[in-house]
Amino acid sequence: MEEQYWKYLNGMDADLLRELMEQFGQEVWNLAYILTKRHDLADDITQDVFFNAYRNIRFFRGESSIQTWLLSITRNTSINYLRTAFIRKVTLMEWVSDLGNSPSAEKEVLEQTFSDDIWRMVMELPLKYREVLILFGKYELSIKEIAKTLNISEGTVKSRMSRARKKMNNWNEGVGTYERS
Amino acid sequence: MSDPNTEWMRKLKETDPLREKTFTPEKMEAIVMKTVHSRRKSPRNKQKPRVFAYTAAIAVAAVLLVGILPSGPYTGWLLNAFGGGWNVGEQAMPPISSVPPTETGQPETEPPSETASPTLTGKLREHLPFSTESEMTISIHDNQSGGDYQVPAGRNYVILQSLNWVDLTFAKAPKADSETSVFLRFTVDNQSYEIPYRLETNTVEWMGQSFYMDDGTMLLMHRLLQPQSKLGIIAQLFEQAQQEQENDQVERSNDVYASDRLEVNGRDYNGWEKELEKLIPKSEQNYYNIQTEKMDNIRQYESGILTLNLSVVFEDSTFQTKDNIRVGSTEAEVLKALGKPNLKSASKWSYQIGDFNRFHLYFQDGKVAYVVLTLPL
Missing domain, CATH: 2.60.460 (protein yfey like fold)
Known part of the structure; x- marks a missing residue:
């Protein structure tokens, strides 16, 4: 479906939900993973996000893009999960096949599966810098949109962006992965 | 030559954090099953508007009757039916009071409601006099046997997540017809709060009304209170397996x-x-x-x-x-x-x-x- 039509929906059926997930599912998952650093939480959060989108599509007014709307929901859901991290929505049956909940399992993931070194650096950033960097640098939300999503001032967004970039630049130069002419 | 520092920004934009695709078609279908198909299955969704319309009509008729007719022998029973002591024009519901903590550290139990119960909505945690995110210990007190069972700290989350997410509209249970002897006791900042719990129905009592808890609580309570029951034995083994996994x-x-x-x-x-x-x-x-x-x-x-x-x-x-x-x-x-x-x-x-x-x-x-x-x- 074209971007402009999502805002006119009063509800969704299975096909529309699939279409939404085919377009944005991986991005939602990626953001949830970047913020929580956990496969299992990212799975749960992605499910919650699309469950919310399915129930609340009629409230989407098109003031932002549908992607921005979904990413805002993802960010807030992720933060809620992190805040209540000690309350785990785990059923008695563990279904994730290759990850446990232990720190060693998480460490193993961090070391083996990143597509690029840059992501290792990003994941080491403190959360408040990581989230603004990703929302701005990867998902290209505006400063205003980020401020609204994070419920902070635009000045704070800019300040965190600046610090995030500085850290990344320092690490990047320290790694020495680029040749200079 | 491109600036290496903008090069990393470009990579950030163009690549995903992980090499493999993690949002698989199976996960997508599971979400569709949960959202679209499970909602479609429930007949309650269709019945809700009809039930609501009947209830609303009855409520409006009752208010009109009580409001229009003068108080007297032929309307007194109506006032009594709505809890007695309520007068039209005054506040219709008694204020909801939280269970007060005590100075002595002895917990107080929730007083049984003698008037008609107010309609509670939202999540149970919103009505509790303590925050479920506070540091606390949880135990179970059995008045009948005098026994106290400590909930292991690593399992507190099972009960807390039930309190966090139980919806007071959808989890409402029929009124209990017997006294309860078991209480969930929450000790927060040296103050104790108790909530009655019934194992046989898996319900808690709040403000004179009963609400179902989730399956995690049901299994945990069976394990602690009836460890030899079928559910108690299953819960024990499942929990053991979960701990083995959590400990890697x-x-x-x-x-x-x-x-x-x-x-x-x-x-x-x-x-x-x-x-x-x-x-x-x-x-x-x-x-x-x-x-x-x-x-x-x-x-x-x-x-x-x-x-x-x-x-x-x-x-x-x-x-x-x-x-x-x-x-x-x-x-x-x-x-x-x-x-x-x-x-x-x-x-x-x-x-x-x-x-x-x-x-x-x-x-x-x-x-x-x-x-x-x-x-x-």
Whole structure:
């Protein structure tokens, strides 16, 4: 479906939900993973996000893009999960096949599966810098949109962006992965 | 030459954090199942508007009658029916009071409501006099036996997540007809709060009304209060397996199995779900499903099958896989017939179908105690 039509929906059926997930599912998952650093939480959060989108599509007014709307929901859901991290929505049956909940399992993931070194650096950033960097640098939300999503001032967004970039630049130069002419 | 520092920004924009695609078609379909199809199945959604219309009509008629007719012998019964002591024009509901903590540290129990109960909405946690995110200890006090059972700190979250997510509209239970003797006791900042709990119905009482707790609470409470009951024994073993996994006391393998080898009596989870719809369970115990936000139940069947949340549990040796794996099989027999599990701890072996572990064997004393099929969500 074209971007402009999502805002006119009063509800969704299975096909529309699939279409939404085919377009944005991986991005939602990626953001949830970047913020929580956990496969299992990212799975749960992605499910919650699309469950919310399915129930609340009629409230989407098109003031932002549908992607921005979904990413805002993802960010807030992720933060809620992190805040209540000690309350785990785990059923008695563990279904994730290759990850446990232990720190060693998480460490193993961090070391083996990143597509690029840059992501290792990003994941080491403190959360408040990581989230603004990703929302701005990867998902290209505006400063205003980020401020609204994070419920902070635009000045704070800019300040965190600046610090995030500085850290990344320092690490990047320290790694020495680029040749200079 | 491009600036290396903008180069990393470009990579950030153009690449994903992980090499492999993690949002798979299976996960997508699971979400569709949960959102679209489970909502469509529920007949309650269709009945709700009709029930609401009737209730609203009756409420309006009652207010008009009480409001229009002068107080007297022919309207007094109406006032009594709405709780007596209410006068039209004054506040219709008594204020909701929280359970007060006591100075002495002795907990107070929630006073039974003698007036008509107010309609409570929202989540239970919103009405509690303490925050579920505070540091606390949780114990269970049995007035009848005088016993106190400490909930292990690592399991506090089970009860707290129930309090956090139980919805007071959808989890409302019928009024209890007996006294309760068990109390959930929460000690927060040296103050104690008690909430009555009934094991037989899996309900808590709040403001004179009963609400179902979730399945995690039901199982935990059986384990603590009735450890020799069927649910108590299952909960104990499942919890043990979960702890082994949390402590990373597991071995992993990437072996692949044909899905038909991991079926029970020729059926997978979905097949059993359909089959069990045709049977009448010998018992059902209600719980509020905090994931689907609907009422659900644990069902026990005569044949030795138990259904939990997204799980079918086989406790009888008549149920077996193609390779003859069944309740009573030894670890050696399982290894010989089926092979190494994808996830193995002392109490639980899990085998993967597709992306998820869906077939599980729970062991006690070296033998299979339960064969379990699960639906991942």
